Amino acid sequence: MSSAKHIAIIMDGNGRWAELQGQKRVKGHEEGAKIVKTITTYCSLNPDIDRLTLYAFSTENWKRPRLEVEFLMKLLERYLKNELPVYLQNNVKLETIGDTKAFSKSLQKTIAKVKEKTANCDGLVQSLALNYGAKDEMLRAINILKKEKDDISETMLSDALDCKHSVDLLIRTGGDYRLSNFLLWQSAYAELVFTDTLWPDFSTQELEEILKKFTKIERRFGGLK
Ligand code: IPE
Ligand code: IPE
Ligand code: MG
Numbered sequence: 001m002s003s004a005k006h007i008a009i010i011m012d013g014n015g016r017w018a019e020l021q022g023q024k025r026v027k028g029h030e031e032g033a034k035i036v037k038t039i040t041t042y043c044s045l046n047p048d049i050d051r052l053t054l055y056a057f058s059t060e061n062w063k064r065p066r067l068e069v070e071f072l073m074k075l076l077e078r079y080l081k082n083e084l085p086v087y088l089q090n091n092v093k094l095e096t097i098g099d100t101k102a103f104s105k106s107l108q109k110t111i112a113k114v115k116e117k118t119a120n121c122d123g124l125v126q127s128l129a130l131n132y133g134a135k136d137e138m139l140r141a142i143n144i145l146k147k148e149k150d151d152i153s154e155t156m157l158s159d160a161l162d163c164k165h166s167v168d169l170l171i172r173t174g175g176d177y178r179l180s181n182f183l184l185w186q187s188a189y190a191e192l193v194f195t196d197t198l199w200p201d202f203s204t205q206e207l208e209e210i211l212k213k214f215t216k217i218e219r220r221f222g223g224l225k
Contacts, residue, residue: 001215003048004169010055013174013198027073031200042204044090044124052123059133076109080114088103091123097162098132134184173199
């Protein structure tokens with residue numbers, strides 16, 4: 001029996017969820033943030049799970065209308081400020097992957113503050129992918145490494161990435177079957193689960209079912225049974 005220590009989620013479908021209810025897309029992001037809290041709390045109480053990496057904003061999401069991008073930035077800041085006591089209560093440490101230097105100074109400060117305050121939490125690590133793209137992550141790592149070495153090994157590249165941890169289970173909500181530039185290196189041997197459920201409708205029950213199925217999977221990593 002294997003357990004999923006590192007779960008990564010592409011939280012997709014917020015906009016469609018809102019549109020289906022005749023609401024503006026941003027309402028879906030607001031509801032989505034509530035599910036982030038629910039799923040993070042659930043994972044923090046499951047001792048088998050060490051790390052939860054959540055795709056919150058991609059390097060490509062800047063292409064969206066300015067107002068939606070601005071809303072997402074404000075929502076993220078509000079979320080982090082409000083959730084700090086919840087992180088602490090559940091012993092959750094915040095980490096981020098992606099290039100957050102593109103964010104406003106105020107948002108960068110809030111991220112840094114929550115990271116600092118949760119630095120000693122030794123339960124679940126919640127890693128938020130913010131202005132994250134796997135290609136950008138790999139290029140940044142390679143450009144740093146090439147200054148030091150000509151011959152780059154797998155371990156060296158792995159250690160130079162923002163996310164240094166291989167993914168056991170990658171879930172995408174929202175009904176599409178693609179990775180959208182998320183954790184391409186780290187998901188080399190991840191089990192992939194695609195669900196039609198839109199992110200604001202995702203639940204701990206559905207996650208539990210996915211985890212139950214995961215324990216029955218035989219992971220061979222290229223070897224034999
Ligand atoms: C995912 O939901 C959240 C972000 C990308 C920030 P979407 O906003 O992509 O929702 P859909 O896919 O348009 O429904
Ligand atoms: C992926 O969703 C990014 C996040 C969930 C943050 P998108 O909605 O941006 O992906 P595409 O455009 O459908 O591939
Ligand atoms: Mg989408």
